[in-house]
Amino acid sequence: MPSSSPLPAWLQGLLPGPNTAGRREQLRAAVGALAGLLLAAFAGHFLLARDSAQLFLVAPIGASAVLAFCLPASPLAQPWSVVGGNVVSGLVGAACVQLFGGGGLAVAGLAVALAIAAMFALRCLHPPGGAVALTAVIGGPAVHAAGYAFALRPVLVDSLLLVVAAVLYNNLSGRRYPQRQQAAHASSHATADVKPTVRLGFTPEDLDAVLRQHNQVLDISRDQLETLFLQTEMRAHQRRFGIIRCADIMSRDVVSAEFATPLDAAWRAMREHNIGALPVLNRAKRVIGIVSQGDFLDHGGLEDYGRLRRQLRNFLRPSGLSHTEKAEVVGQIMSTKPRTAGLDTAIVDLVPLMADSGFHHIPIVDAEQRLAGIVTQSDLVAALYEQRFAEAAA
Structure with missing residues (x-):
């Protein structure tokens, strides 16, 4: 036709x-x-x-x-x-x-x-x-x-x-050029440790030694080559031990906020439920941001530990000022464009995000991009532990 x-x-x-x-x-x-x-x-x-x-x-x-x-x-x-x-x-x-x-x-x-x-x-x-x-x-x-x-x-x-x-x-357009022809393994915590995902398996030194023996010109950068190897290791792990999806381990009863949720209400919700972050949803239940305890600390000017309690109380107290003068609602301090994952995303794909990039909470969305659940570092650690335990038992 x-x-x-x-x-x-x-x-x-x-x-x-x-x-x-x-x-x-x-x-x-x-x-x-x-x-x-x-x-x-x-x-x-x-x-x-x-x-x-x-x-x-x-x-x-x-x-x-x-x-x-x-x-x-x-x-x-x-x-x-x-x-x-x-x-x-x-x-x-x-x-x-x-x-x-x-x-x-x-x-x-x-x-x-x-x-x-x-x-x-x-x-x-x-x-x-x-x-x-x-x-x-x-x-x-x-x-x-x-x-x-x-x-x-x-x-x-x-x-x-x-x-x-x-x-x-x-x-x-979002692509790095020129490329630095070496791997970057700087810790997100500004320490001398390399990223957690490169502490096991092959090391950068192993790759350098092999490249020195490979007496040919490669039409690929060194960091891209290492990334491919790491992704191959992850795929092999997935194939060997089976696929655990985000839908299998996520929390489904998610405490969330909206753009206009008052800051004090969001803070109380996190303290009441003992959680570190709230997905921020629009009226269609789609994720438009995420607000964490770190956002409260960053925007509240809470660098001085001795004045922490008083500063936090002042930050959360409604001031009566316009929104342009003082942050009053969640939407003004949330992290926009949060990293999300789908229901069928393999949890192995979340490891680099949480281990290397410092994400502690990954909202999980359905096919219509609506919030379906959330996966935290604790969920991921528990799932990987159970997977290894099942492997040992078998």
């Missing part, structure tokens, strides 16, 4: 669908590459093109854009790789033209081989660099006439403009 959509199939493939997150990421990368190339083209034309024959954009920059915007975590896409790899390759190609003449296939092959060796030596391996060296040899009279200046104008200018665009666009 033909599709009723007026959009062509290729465009429908870019729109949100079953794999919305993946397609959104693809569309974001494509838009970023477009923005980066437009910046390089227009700025390069403004800076370099004094006449119609002046080069201001080279084709290999398109390949650099694919790496910088589609694979921003790759070691091959980092700023030094983009700029250094392209410029060094341009210089090597220009040197081959000066020594052996341009246009020959043998010279072209030699230029690419020497460019690869130079990029390896300078630790700036960048695949489009090979195309830059090739362009320097077979690019025609205009490129040959430019000589070594070809590596600076336009290659250096284009590469720098593309990197600037990649830094701005990737970070504004």
